Amino acid sequence: MKLIKNIECQSCTSVLCNIRQDVKAACVDFGYPDADINNIVLAIDEACANVIRYGYNYCEKGWVGLKIYENGGEVVFHISDRCAQICEDDLTAKPRCDDQPGGLGLHIIHEVMDSVHLVDGPVEGNTLELRKQLPPKEAQGQ
Amino acid sequence: MDIIKSSFKHYERLHLNGEIDLHNSSVLRETLLSILNAEQHVLVDFSELQYIDSSGIAALVESFNVAKKQSLEFKILGACGSPLQVLELTRLVSVFPMVDSETCL
Numbered sequence: 001m002k003l004i005k006n007i008e009c010q011s012c013t014s015v016l017c018n019i020r021q022d023v024k025a026a027c028v029d030f031g032y033p034d035a036d037i038n039n040i041v042l043a044i045d046e047a048c049a050n051v052i053r054y055g056y057n058y059c060e061k062g063w064v065g066l067k068i069y070e071n072g073g074e075v076v077f078h079i080s081d082r083c084a085q086i087c088e089d090d091l092t093a094k095p096r097c098d099d100q101p102g103g104l105g106l107h108i109i110h111e112v113m114d115s116v117h118l119v120d121g122p123v124e125g126n127t128l129e130l131r132k133q134l135p136p137k138e139a140q141g142q
Numbered sequence: 143m144d145i146i147k148s149s150f151k152h153y154e155r156l157h158l159n160g161e162i163d164l165h166n167s168s169v170l171r172e173t174l175l176s177i178l179n180a181e182q183h184v185l186v187d188f189s190e191l192q193y194i195d196s197s198g199i200a201a202l203v204e205s206f207n208v209a210k211k212q213s214l215e216f217k218i219l220g221a222c223g224s225p226l227q228v229l230e231l232t233r234l235v236s237v238f239p240m241v242d243s244e245t246c247l
Binding site (some may be wrong): 014016021046096104107111 | 163164193200206225233
């Protein structure tokens with residue numbers, strides 16, 4: 001996999017805006033159409049917000065890492081933390097009731113991304129791997 | 143994010159400008175609930191909103207449910223672009239009463 005962007009930041013909600021800008025810039029370079037860019041930026045924002053909210057419980061001294069790779073015909077996002085370890089079951093989107101506010105973030109991530117998994121790796125913490133197909137060459141930049 | 147409050151017809155109108163995310167969605171939630179606590183109808187103006195995440199959407203859903211219980215109107219005005227996509231992704235376009243323009247009210 002070719003590393004395109006490596007972002008490291010503290011677990012502050014104020015950094016989410018900067019993360020969105022970086023992800024958007026990368027997605028523009030990858031040639032995704034505008035609608036896909038909006039959705040991908042949202043999904044990555046939701047994943048990082050979940051780390052800050054549920055992993056670090058809003059403690060601002062935590063660490064959040066985001067790596068963006070190009071891997072053949074797809075883009076791979078790794079969102080890493082040093083929180084208590086979670087399991088694949090924690091990533092399952094629960095059935096949603098339309099008029100209930102809970103569970104929206106995970107629902108969005110699954111709707112937008114082609115795959116959502118944890119990767120083995122760090123001794124401590126978690127790395128969430130999100131994959132998204134690149135647009136066909138003829139559709140890039142539209 | 144800026145929230146500008148004004149009156150429009152029988153609504154308390156909240157004009158949202160900028161980006162709503164986990165950093166500031168609590169402000170939106172508190173503002174919405176305070177309006178509903180005062181038993182006023184709510185019109186949430188999305189026309190200049192550039193971004194909203196699930197925490198902002200959750201604030202809207204919670205407030206919408208409060209409005210329904212109190213038989214108050216709760217409408218979203220002028221959703222477009224990324225915020226409209228979020229409402230579509232979460233299938234909430236069919237839950238919230240949505241209007242395209244003021245003339246529809």
